Amino acid sequence: MKNNKTTWIIGAVALLVLPLMLQFFGNAWVRIADLALLYVMLALGLNIVVGYAGLLDLGYVAFYAVGAYLFGLMASPHLAENFAAFAAMFPNGLHTSLWLVIPVAALLAAFFGAMLGAPTLKLRGDYLAIVTLGFGEIIRIFLNNLDQPVNLTNGPKGVGQIDSVKIFGLDLGKRLELFGFDINSVTLYYYLFLVLVVISIIICYRLQDSRVGRAWMAIREDEIAAKAMGINTRNLKLMAFAMGASFGGVSGAMFGAFQGFVSPESFSLMESVMIVAMVVLGGIGHIPGVILGAVLLSALPEVLRYVAGPLQAMTDGRLDSAILRQLLIALAMIIVMLLRPRGLWPAPDHGKSLTQKI
Amino acid sequence: MDILLQQIINGLVLGSMYALIALGYTMVYGIIQLINFAHGEVLMIGALTSWSCIGMMQGAMPGAPGWVILLLATIIACIVAAALNFVIEKVAYRPLRSSPRLAPLITAIGMSILLQTLAMIIWKPNYKPYPTLLPSAPFELGGAYITPTQILILGVTAVALASLVYLVNYTNLGRAMRATAENPRVASLMGVKPDMVISATFIIGAILAAIAGIMYASNYGTAQHTMGFLPGLKAFTAAVFGGIGNLAGAVVGGILLGLIEAIGSGYIGTLTGGLLGSNYTDIFAFIVLIIILTLRPSGLLGERVADRA
Numbered sequence: 178m179k180n181n182k183t184t185w186i187i188g189a190v191a192l193l194v195l196p197l198m199l200q201f202f203g204n205a206w207v208r209i210a211d212l213a214l215l216y217v218m219l220a221l222g223l224n225i226v227v228g229y230a231g232l233l234d235l236g237y238v239a240f241y242a243v244g245a246y247l248f249g250l251m252a253s254p255h256l257a258e259n260f261a262a263f264a265a266m267f268p269n270g271l272h273t274s275l276w277l278v279i280p281v282a283a284l285l286a287a288f289f290g291a292m293l294g295a296p297t298l299k300l301r302g303d304y305l306a307i308v309t310l311g312f313g314e315i316i317r318i319f320l321n322n323l324d325q326p327v328n329l330t331n332g333p334k335g336v337g338q339i340d341s342v343k344i345f346g347l348d349l350g351k352r353l354e355l356f357g358f359d360i361n362s363v364t365l366y367y368y369l370f371l372v373l374v375v376i377s378i379i380i381c382y383r384l385q386d387s388r389v390g391r392a393w394m395a396i397r398e399d400e401i402a403a404k405a406m407g408i409n410t411r412n413l414k415l416m417a418f419a420m421g422a423s424f425g426g427v428s429g430a431m432f433g434a435f436q437g438f439v440s441p442e443s444f445s446l447m448e449s450v451m452i453v454a455m456v457v458l459g460g461i462g463h464i465p466g467v468i469l470g471a472v473l474l475s476a477l478p479e480v481l482r483y484v485a486g487p488l489q490a491m492t493d494g495r496l497d498s499a500i501l502r503q504l505l506i507a508l509a510m511i512i513v514m515l516l517r518p519r520g521l522w523p524a525p526d527h528g529k530s531l532t533q534k535i
Numbered sequence: 536m537d538i539l540l541q542q543i544i545n546g547l548v549l550g551s552m553y554a555l556i557a558l559g560y561t562m563v564y565g566i567i568q569l570i571n572f573a574h575g576e577v578l579m580i581g582a583l584t585s586w587s588c589i590g591m592m593q594g595a596m597p598g599a600p601g602w603v604i605l606l607l608a609t610i611i612a613c614i615v616a617a618a619l620n621f622v623i624e625k626v627a628y629r630p631l632r633s634s635p636r637l638a639p640l641i642t643a644i645g646m647s648i649l650l651q652t653l654a655m656i657i658w659k660p661n662y663k664p665y666p667t668l669l670p671s672a673p674f675e676l677g678g679a680y681i682t683p684t685q686i687l688i689l690g691v692t693a694v695a696l697a698s699l700v701y702l703v704n705y706t707n708l709g710r711a712m713r714a715t716a717e718n719p720r721v722a723s724l725m726g727v728k729p730d731m732v733i734s735a736t737f738i739i740g741a742i743l744a745a746i747a748g749i750m751y752a753s754n755y756g757t758a759q760h761t762m763g764f765l766p767g768l769k770a771f772t773a774a775v776f777g778g779i780g781n782l783a784g785a786v787v788g789g790i791l792l793g794l795i796e797a798i799g800s801g802y803i804g805t806l807t808g809g810l811l812g813s814n815y816t817d818i819f820a821f822i823v824l825i826i827i828l829t830l831r832p833s834g835l836l837g838e839r840v841a842d843r844a
Binding site: 233296297299300302303304306307308310311312314315318319321322446447450453454457458461496500503504506507508509510511514515518519 | 564627630635638645647651775818824829
């Protein structure tokens with residue numbers, strides 16, 4: 178027990194010090210850590226849908242987009258510039274505070290999650306996968322085209338000039354000087370994201386052991402049996418979609434604030450696929466595994482960018498960093514699955530649905 | 536009225552290409568229940584290979600007629616695509632046949648990214664103009680126009696479908712395929728080798744995809760390393776639409792999807808009073824899919840498979 182406690186403390190200190198160390202090597206490294214944290218949150222959210230309830234969702238990035246655009250509209254001059262009525266109502270612009278953004282993003286994404294869930298309740302497995310995929314694409318097509326007749330999303334150009342996050346008067350967009358020590362803006366975001374991730378992890382663990390979590394797992398293992406035992410499968414599936422989506426919405430809003438710019442390009446199908454890959458690669462339904470998968474797949478490729486320079490010179494420009502990155506992600510996905518089909522860090526006591534032969 | 540006829544022709548051409556690709560999805564799904572995400576990339580490799588072949592052959596034999604070059608390039612592309620799909624199945628899917636369901640799905644996605652990246656390295660990322668090898672003067676048909684390429688597409692699809700139906704229903708290989716789809720274990724007790732049947736399925740699917748890819752490229756006049764993604768996605772939608780695992784379903788789903796898309800994008804402007812334009816074309820496939828699956832979860836012609844998924 179004591180040993181366990183020291184590991185926890187060492188881990189926590191390491192996580193707190195990490196960005197300060199990375200800062201020395203340049204902000205780019207801290208940015209990678211920030212994005213990795215956002216992906217951890219996304220993967221944890223998707224894990225609720227896929228890992229707990231067993232509903233394969235290939236359109237998860239839609240909720241990320243909903244959150245990002247929500248914050249984009251609520252905290253940028255875009256609405257005021259395009260709608261006269263809006264400009265009259267809020268002459269100083271709508272600079273929404275973090276305390277409002279997070280719950281609203283979670284609620285709105287949850288609403289979209291339930292909307293996606295409602296027509297798909299009868300579907301399962303691959304049929305569900307393709308419908309969710311279609312839903313994700315529909316959202317992306319709308320984001321891409323809603324610049325006319327009413328300019329809501331600014332189309333492919335995206336929404337820019339999004340405010341940075343402010344908490345208790347502290348602007349995370351500016352560097353902070355503390356005891357003569359510089360803390361960069363990206364590092365401040367790191368701490369915000371870390372707090373959100375920790376909260377997400379706690380929620381996930383509590384959900385897993387709750388009645389709801391047990392019911393989800395019962396549905397995952399055998400839906401008909403679960404129904405026979407009196408579980409309301411319809412409501413619980415909707416709830417899984419909504420809960421998972423709300424994680425996506427919050428991380429989307431954070432992504433919007435962090436980047437200061439959102440465009441449909443960030444929410445392609447590939448992104449959804451990457452998040453599914455994170456969950457499956459790490460170990461589906463197992464929280465530490467999911468976190469590992471998310472960190473590996475989001476951070477590793479960025480780190481590999483730095484190796485790409487010499488390789489590019491060697492192959493006279495054909496193999497640049499972006500291509501190399503894709504190549505390595507693809508190879509990692511294939512090789513890891515071939516060697517460890519249940520994920521890198523699988524849950525020790527997983528049910529039969531994942532060991533079932535096809 | 537002329538627009539309607541034109542859109543129906545366009546829809547049929549588009550739909551027959553979807554149908555060819557969808558057949559590859561549905562055959563693979565029928566036998567090993569895998570969404571072969573890399574199928575669209577096989578199409579792309581087929582199209583790009585044929586593009587390279589055409590370039591080389593036009594240089595090597597300048598006087599040759601267009602259809603000879605196109606035929607030779609198609610044959611080579613089919614062989615390359617078939618070999619590729621055979622290897623993919625052996626390397627990425629076969630070792631995972633007894634693994635959790637999601638594992639082969641992830642390797643399939645990985646394979647799709649890998650093939651796109653390799654194609655980008657080999658062929659460079661720019662758009663390639665696909666040569667028109669057939670006469671390009673369109674025929675008039677009651678106020679609408681149809682090009683020789685489009686007629687060829689309809690013809691090739693019909694021939695490919697007829698041969699596939701013959702293959703599945705009247706040959707030993709077809710019987711073995713149906714038996715394996717039903718139950719691989721029992722089939723193997725009856726002397727069928729499931730591994731060989733699955734390889735054969737992948738090869739046939741790749742040939743159909745390569746043909747579809749070449750038709751797609753010649754119809755639109757360009758080829759590029761990302762060209763396989765959207766047709767692949769829509770063909771899969773078509774397969775699900777018709778009832779995945781069902782060959783006739785894939786064809787019906789493909790053609791219906793093509794028609795809906797063409798007619799929808801032709802009329803969406805007038806229907807919504809200019810509110811939505813033809814840039815929403817891609818949305819139809821998915822909306823139709825959601826509606827159909829909500830009303831009939833096993834697809835149009837699918838059987839009710841209660842617990843398979």
